[in-house]
Amino acid sequence: xxxxILAGLNPSQLExxxxxxxxxxxxxxxxxxxxxxxxxxxAWLIQERGFQPWRIMAVTFTNKAAREMRxxxxxxxxxxxxxxxxxxxxxxxARILRREADTHLPITRDYVIYDTDDQLALIKAVITxxxxxxxxxxxxxxxxxxxxxxxNDLIPPDQFLPQTYRDEIVKRAYERYQQRLIACNxxxxxxxxxxxxxxxxxxxxxxxRYRRTYDHVLVDEFQDTNGAQYALVRQLAGGHxxxxxxxxxxxxxxxxxxADYRNLQRLRADFPELRVIxxxxxxxxxxxxxxxxxxxxxRNPNRTPKALFTEQKGGVEISLYEAYDxxxxxxxxxxxxxxxxxxxxVQPGGCAVMYRTNxxxxxxxxxFIRAGLPYRLVGATRFYGRREVxxxxxxxxxxxxxxxxxxxxxxxxxxxxxxxxxxLSVLSGWSARQxxxxxxxxxxxxxxxxxPMQGRALAALLRFRQxxxxxxxLRDQMPxxxxxxxxxDEVGYHDxxxxxxxxxxxxxxxxxxxxxxxSEYEQLPLAAFLEEVSLxxxxxxxxxxxxxxxxxxxxxxxxxxFDAVFITGLEEGILPxxxxxxxxxxxxxxxxxxxxxxxxxxxYLFLLHAFRRAGWGGSEVGLRSRFIEDIxxxxxxxxxxxxxxxxxxxxxxxxxxxPWRGGPLDATGGRPPLRAGQRVSHPKFGEGIIIECRSSGExxxxxxxxxxxxxxxxxxxxxxxxxxxx
Numbered sequence: 042x043x044x045x046i047l048a049g050l051n052p053s054q055l056e057x058x059x060x061x062x063x064x065x066x067x068x069x070x071x072x073x074x075x076x077x078x079x080x081x082x083x084a085w086l087i088q089e090r091g092f093q094p095w096r097i098m099a100v101t102f103t104n105k106a107a108r109e110m111r112x113x114x115x116x117x118x119x120x121x122x123x124x125x126x127x128x129x130x131x132x133x134x135a136r137i138l139r140r141e142a143d144t145h146l147p148i149t150r151d152y153v154i155y156d157t158d159d160q161l162a163l164i165k166a167v168i169t170x171x172x173x174x175x176x177x178x179x180x181x182x183x184x185x186x187x188x189x190x191x192x193n194d195l196i197p198p199d200q201f202l203p204q205t206y207r208d209e210i211v212k213r214a215y216e217r218y219q220q221r222l223i224a225c226n227x228x229x230x231x232x233x234x235x236x237x238x239x240x241x242x243x244x245x246x247x248x249x250r251y252r253r254t255y256d257h258v259l260v261d262e263f264q265d266t267n268g269a270q271y272a273l274v275r276q277l278a279g280g281h282x283x284x285x286x287x288x289x290x291x292x293x294x295x296x297x298x299x300a301d302y303r304n305l306q307r308l309r310a311d312f313p314e315l316r317v318i319x320x321x322x323x324x325x326x327x328x329x330x331x332x333x334x335x336x337x338x339x340r341n342p343n344r345t346p347k348a349l350f351t352e353q354k355g356g357v358e359i360s361l362y363e364a365y366d367x368x369x370x371x372x373x374x375x376x377x378x379x380x381x382x383x384x385x386x387v388q389p390g391g392c393a394v395m396y397r398t399n400x401x402x403x404x405x406x407x408x409f410i411r412a413g414l415p416y417r418l419v420g421a422t423r424f425y426g427r428r429e430v431x432x433x434x435x436x437x438x439x440x441x442x443x444x445x446x447x448x449x450x451x452x453x454x455x456x457x458x459x460x461x462x463x464x465l466s467v468l469s470g471w472s473a474r475q476x477x478x479x480x481x482x483x484x485x486x487x488x489x490x491x492x493p494m495q496g497r498a499l500a501a502l503l504r505f506r507q508x509x510x511x512x513x514x515l516r517d518q519m520p521x522x523x524x525x526x527x528x529x530d531e532v533g534y535h536d537x538x539x540x541x542x543x544x545x546x547x548x549x550x551x552x553x554x555x556x557x558x559x560s561e562y563e564q565l566p567l568a569a570f571l572e573e574v575s576l577x578x579x580x581x582x583x584x585x586x587x588x589x590x591x592x593x594x595x596x597x598x599x600x601x602x603f604d605a606v607f608i609t610g611l612e613e614g615i616l617p618x619x620x621x622x623x624x625x626x627x628x629x630x631x632x633x634x635x636x637x638x639x640x641x642x643x644x645y646l647f648l649l650h651a652f653r654r655a656g657w658g659g660s661e662v663g664l665r666s667r668f669i670e671d672i673x674x675x676x677x678x679x680x681x682x683x684x685x686x687x688x689x690x691x692x693x694x695x696x697x698x699x700p701w702r703g704g705p706l707d708a709t710g711g712r713p714p715l716r717a718g719q720r721v722s723h724p725k726f727g728e729g730i731i732i733e734c735r736s737s738g739e740x741x742x743x744x745x746x747x748x749x750x751x752x753x754x755x756x757x758x759x760x761x762x763x764x765x766x767x
Contacts, residue, residue: 046084046117050077057318058082060285064278064312066263066305067287070349071334071640072325072602079261079287080110083125084117092256095124098277100133101261107132110261126255130270131230134237137251138228145244146236147223155222155229160185163225167217172210177457179210182540187211188218192231193267193299195238234269241276252280263288263308267299275311282312290345291338294596294634296626297543306343323349323640325602327356330646333672334639340671341629359646359677361669366653367401367610368752371408374607377647378590381605387645389415391604392590395638397616399427400550401609402592403558409590411733419593425574429538429548430555434574436528437521440512441567443480450479456537459501467493468502483509508532521570522559529556546620557655561744561754569742569754595638606642608635611650612663635668648677653751715743721762726753728765 047055054074057067058081069075083099086092101107107128115122126133135154142150155163164181168174188211191201198216203209222228228236241248258278260266263286266274278284286308293302309315323331331349339346364370374394381387394405403424409416424430432455435448443449450469454460471493472482483506486492486499494502512528519527529535529552539549562570591603595616610616617631639646650665715721719731729747741757755762 044085044089046081046088050081051322053318053320053322054078054081057287057320058085060316060318062257062281062283064282064308064315065285066308066315066317067285067320068317068345068347069287069289069320070323070347071289071292071637072323073320073349074322074324075287075289075320076106076110076113076261078320079259079285080113080117082259082285083110083114083127086257087114087122088118093124094122095126096254096256097125097127097259098133098255098257099125099127099259099261100130100274101127102129102265104129104132106261130273131233134233134273137237138233138240141240141247145240145247148226148228151226153225153227154233155225155227159227160229163221164188164214164218167214167221171217171221172213174210179214180540182542182545184211184214186540186542188215189231190299191215192235193269195235195269195272197235197239231269234267234273238269238272238276241273248276249280251277256281257283257285259285259287261287264290264293264302264305265295265300266304267301268304271301271304271307279311282314284312290343291341291347291633292599292637294599294630294637296630303343317345319345319347321347321349323351325643326351326640327353327644329356329358329676330639330642333359333646333676334636336673336676337632337639337668337671338636341632357645359648359672361648361677361679362650363665364649364651365746366651366751367404367655368408368746370609370649370651371405373649374405374609374647375408375412375414377607378605381645387604388588389590390417390588392607393598393601393603393605393641394590394592394607394609395595395598395641396592396609397595397618397634398550399547399594400424400554401615403551403554405592405609409592415589417589417591419591420597421594424551424554427548427551429551433525433529433534433552433555434571436512436532437525437567437571439480439509440516440524440528441571443509443513444478446479453505456533458505459497460505461498464494464498464502480509516567520560520563521565521567522556522563524567525556525559560655561752563753564755564760565742569756595634598638598641602641602643604643605645605647606638607647607649608638609649610654611648611666611669612654613666614663615654616666616668632668635666648672655751715741715757715762715764720765721745722765723747723753723755723760723762729753 047058050058051074054077057065057078067075067078069078079099083097086097087094099110101110111122111125111127114125114127126136138146138152139150142148142152161181164185165176168176168179168181168184172179191197198212198219201208201212201215203212222232241251255277258274260274265288274284274286288305290302290305293300296302309317326334328351331351335347335349338344362370362373364373378387378389378392381392382389396402396405399421402418402421406416406418406424422428425434432452435451438445438448439452446469450465453465468482469479472479475482475485477485482492483502486494486506487503508531512524515524515527534552535549538552539545558574559570591601593601595608608616616635617628621627621631648669650669651663654661654663715731715734717731717733720728721731722728723745726745726747729745731743731745732752733744735742742754743757743760743762744752744754745762746752
């Protein structure tokens, strides 16, 4: 046991790496060296057990993880590994299918793999050309998602059993979609898994050959496997039974992608001689963080208890803060990170702000932007760059300025209304030749002028122009939020953007978040709202090399670690998400998500919730998350994020003192008659505190946090504010 491969392993890691040739399940707690165990196991089998690299298959979920694993094994063995079959599930299956296609499949070995765009184009053709259905009623994304689910459950078209009329449509679409794929000599990503499993199932001799080829099968992140992936692993290891799986049921957070943590239970049933090894020593977090995370996850049923421990005894108590609202919450995050950085306790890049949904990033991004401070958005498009946000803003821009041809071109057929690319191209070319804008061309269509439009295309263009004119007549009569609600309702944007998937719901949540922004401009014109949004989104790009705090969803946090972690929005309906209300399995996954977020923290953990939070263009009182209640009180310090004026002062202090900041966004001009920190009264909104003042031409724009009405942006000349305290 003196091999250098074993140097530095703790007892549990050593037991796992040197385990006998029988089924092994390593349940690895967060920060316990999961990848270390897997790579050392591969190196041990090659160097100490004498297995040839090409007799070993190791599978994981991402190309990045596969590259890292291969690199680590090569460093351990001191050279390049020829023949080691280490890669993602899809890559391994693609190689198998290329070897076997000509003999056993209805495609040839030079088949192509269709990506998401290819799949959407193909299913749209199936719906419209083959089934003669309306793709607005039968959404391609929805049907494709159902087909993907069926493939992951190993259900080919002929075995798909419809239960409803919609299921019948899915079955017919699935049959034609698969026929078209084969005709194109193509597979999609789900086919790579399903076809390999069915290949082995229908050709026992082929399966026997691969079982002889691979003496050992190793699986990383086993808790994230779906039905097809588990079936593949069981097939390959079913003969020699030398299967080595590493995972953690407590970190299974991809149910929406088909991951099924119950595969751990199936593994125990299919391999009753399974040896289970727990990795409980954590090399990342303090004991206080581990104890708090354990208290949260222990409430989940059907799991293997783990006693996580670390040599970092004690640690800083977890900080629990209640903010007044989401803006105060975001301001407190910015302020606290500034304090940690300024005192030298952390580097900016060692901080992370986490949230349940992408829509929550908007207010946090703006807190950083207004302070002129850099941040890094992980795994998502910045809020004002998201497709649905740009769509909605484009509608408002053409209501404000219909000659904005770029915005008009963006939404003239969004949602689809029969104005295709050819129609738009003809109209654009004709308008340009007339020396007028695209909107000018729309206006001339029914003014008696000669034009090239006719039939259905002309009717669709005239209907759109009529809608636009109706909105423009209301532009100066309605607050921006009310106008936005009207537009969304009349164009049917909800049904267009929300296809029932989690992604669709998140896109709609982003639209609602923009509605929340618009609701703050009740007494300001549409132009002021659009100008503010443009200024914020314009500074939304920062160089990647800047050391800056990371903003990311809890799902994106898997596998990462930070010195300081802030988990925001800890309220019922947000985390846990409202979708989990009546679904015990979904609630258990929400708890695992919280556990993953907490265990990303190395030294400092901040849990934040708000007394009030904007929603649906209004403001609602929140109920703090049940997950907070699970944490023993002696592990936390409880405080308040303070009043909005103190948050404003702390943000501006950071912007003036922290050396790694970007350019400030302060208003120009002389000293305004109203100042931040003043307490004021409004005839309609009641009493509040001014948190920001900006010059607006000869006027002044003020942001006031009202006790009952939330944050409002007002023009001083119209607001009729009375100063109560100076």
